[in-house]
Amino acid sequence: MTFTSDLNRAIVNMQNVSDARVKRAALAAFREINRGSPVDKGTFRANWVASTDTIDRSSDLSKTRKDVNESVTAATAVITNGAKLGTTVFISNSVPYAGKLEDGYSPQAPAGIVAPAVTKIKNAIEEGRV
Numbered sequence: 001m002t003f004t005s006d007l008n009r010a011i012v013n014m015q016n017v018s019d020a021r022v023k024r025a026a027l028a029a030f031r032e033i034n035r036g037s038p039v040d041k042g043t044f045r046a047n048w049v050a051s052t053d054t055i056d057r058s059s060d061l062s063k064t065r066k067d068v069n070e071s072v073t074a075a076t077a078v079i080t081n082g083a084k085l086g087t088t089v090f091i092s093n094s095v096p097y098a099g100k101l102e103d104g105y106s107p108q109a110p111a112g113i114v115a116p117a118v119t120k121i122k123n124a125i126e127e128g129r130v
Contacts, residue, residue: 006021019084025121025130026050026079026089032117033091034072037101038108042068044095050075051090059094 030050037045042065049056061069062092075091083089091114097105102112109116124130 003096021130022085022087023079023083025125026083026091027076028077028124028130029089029117030072030091030120032120033113034068034075036109036113036117037093038066038106038113040067044093044098044101046071047095047098048072048075048091048093050078051092052078052087055090055092057092057094059096061095089109 025081030048034045034048037048043061043063046063046065046067047059049058060067079089101109103115104110104112121130
């Protein structure tokens with residue numbers, strides 16, 4: 001073994017650890033946002049999507065509670081396969097009333113959805129829990 005090969009191996013290891021941390025943080029953020037979403041018919045919660053590098057602005061107003069698990073599975077796959085150090089992960093919901101819900105319109109989420117989730121995940125990252 002040479003110093004160069006040891007250093008290269010250490011760099012690859014740090015990259016892998018960093019990529020894994022990005023994935024964990026993005027998955028935790030998605031879970032927190034999804035769980036904090038108010039539910040009436042489930043349309044809002046089922047329309048959370050994850051994407052990398054560009055925002056996915058799609059929405060499907062025919063989705064209901066029965067579609068939530070499918071949406072979570074799809075977002076998990078996007079994050080697991082695409083999130084890494086240097087990649088932007090977007091978590092979005094483009095139903096027409098998303099802004100109202102984020103502004104506290106629902107008594108189920110009077111502080112909104114994304115803002116409280118971001119605070120919680122930011123604290124978890126700073127404390128080394130993510």
